[in-house]
Amino acid sequence: MDHSPAGPPEFVLQPGRRQRLGDQLYGQILEQIVSGRLREGERLPSELRICEMFGVSRPVVRAALSRLRADGLVQARQGAGTFVLHRPADRLTRFAEPGQIAQFLRCVEVRLPLEAAAARLAAERRQEADLVRIEAAQAVCRRELDEGSLRVEADLAFHAAVASASGNEMFTDMLHHIQGVLSGFMRLSLNLTRTGSTARAQAVLQEHAHIQYAIVSGDAEGAETAMRFHIGQARRRMTDRNRDL
Template sequence: MTSWKERRVTGPVIRKPMQEVLLEKSPSGPAGFVLNKRQSMGDQLYGQILEQITSGRLPEGTRLPAEIELCKMFGVSRPVVRQALQRLQADGLVHARQGSGTYVMARPADRLASFAEPQRVAEFLRCIEVRLVLEGSAARFAAERRSPSELQAIELAHDLFAQEVARGQLSPQGDLAFHMAVAAASNNDFYPLLLEHLHEALEGFMNISLSLTRTSPRERASAVLQEHALIVEAIRVQDPDAAEVAMKFHITQARRRVIDRNRD
């Protein structure tokens, strides 16, 4: 009987044992699971598996080891393994089949590894969960409360970002300036303060997302700009529901652009 070490959904079996695939030395660092005080164990395990998926060492269709095996391989608890697998599944990278196991379902763009370490990608994607709530709410209040001068600031940030798109020189600073202008227009100082607190993760995520966009077909940059335009228009006409939906849609799409190789 074929073991979990070799089994695939379709195609030939993997000749190398799964433990060796997951623990082998990668171009970006040593083999094994080395704790980093700045990052949670869940983030690091997510990053370890993500790196193997992105590199192609774990191709689509590969069955991952069982939870208990991953615990032994990486020296972590079962809750840590479950957290990493749940987030990989939420990102559409793996899929759990009841009674069968967890399988690799998708692979991000190869060049993702050129723009950030996999563990940092996990951290940045976790920040998206906070941004959805925080910035969706800020956009709603901006639509309700913005002054003419605050709308002008949002439109100026949008125009400057559009100029970057036209030049093919998108920057995290330009993108962040737009989001900060929306937060400031909420007329609640906590929104820009909280975004400022998330600055490192925000800028890191935007750097990955915009780097992928710069190296993709031009339509991708146009999509980002159009999403910004929908937010601006909703705030301009003071439609809180539309502003919140537009902002959440934009952030969700940005997340998908990072992890889905088919969005090139």
């Protein structure tokens, strides 16, 4: 990584290689948790031991563990080590590589503040046309669910309609920019739903309804909370098999 501040700004923002090494380690530990080789409640090897096992430096191990904690998969107990907290559904790795799953969970951290802010502004500024568009998107979600399966396009259209209602096209542009990762996340999520229960799809629809209700009511704080709740639940449905009804 070049930190030269005089450089052309393009360069400054390039993600370094260190992150990717942490990603690899993250993926391998994730795989062990998904496969059940590391069971819920079990203690992970010490940082030092992981360094030796994977031939990486301590900062790399800490970065990987920090991400697993942020994803709610493991938990650090001061002085006692790191323990497996939740185990994703087995079928998760049938549909996605660990590296992709890691990327989807990274994406959640960006979506949370971004879409929450868009939902708040949408409640403050939405015009009649915005409400029509949101209802149209939600109607498609309802119909598809009734017919048996919610498509990525319908889910994405709902989120795009909320972003657009913010009256600031940069929110739409941002969603568009991460659309690849976002679609992947939704596709995986919906695949899990198809092979899982309908209760799961019902939950998605109900969470959308809470967001829509707050925006229609002009309740800025409620809209932000409902969006945060929805995206947070989406993460949990992916990382905790017990939440994955």
